[in-house]
Amino acid sequence: LTAWPAHPANPFTRRTSFRAPAPSNDEDDEEEEELTSEEEELERKEAYLTELKRRFPCKPDCDKRIFPHCTEECKCDYIYPTVQRFCNPPPLPLFLNTCRLWYNGCPKYAQYHYASQYIYSKAEKGKKLRKSQ
Incomplete structure (x- = not known):
């Protein structure tokens, strides 16, 4: 059997103390620039x-x-x-426009948008170009 203490310590009555930082007696502080109010x-x-x-990350909402x-x-950062994993390549060609919309809304990452290239290369796969005469 478990031996229970007769009077368990109440976690809500525990006292917590904070120590103030120790004052520094260094004279080198004068060498540092003093910050202006601005x-x-x-x-x-x-x-x-x-x-x-x-505390509050930049979620889309x-x-x-x-x-x-x-x-x-x-928000883009x-x-x-998540968008990079989802859109490169998109799971279905149907999501290509969704990915394009996101990349257009975040111009910082437009250079990393490979979804279009992937879809076009899949569409062209197996096609042969005719030689012009």
Whole structure:
């Protein structure tokens, strides 16, 4: 049999403490450039956007009005690996137009669109060209 403790520890009453970073006594800090308020603001904004991207990736349904990092380019970057696996080559010629639409919406990746070439090469397979006289 299992021996149960008489009074189990309650996980919701556990105390958690945080240690503050130790103050540095280095005199070398003066050599580093001090950030201006504009640079600090840019740094804070960049850190904020990085954290947003980590928490809320740029999925196709991500709304730019709510999350400013959800640009069209970011959405294309997020879904590109899936589209690349699906569209090169497309499972059926029927999906060729769907793939073309996606690549037209993401011009950054238009150069990697091989689906058309694949479909055309399959269509031409076995055909012989007649020599003009």
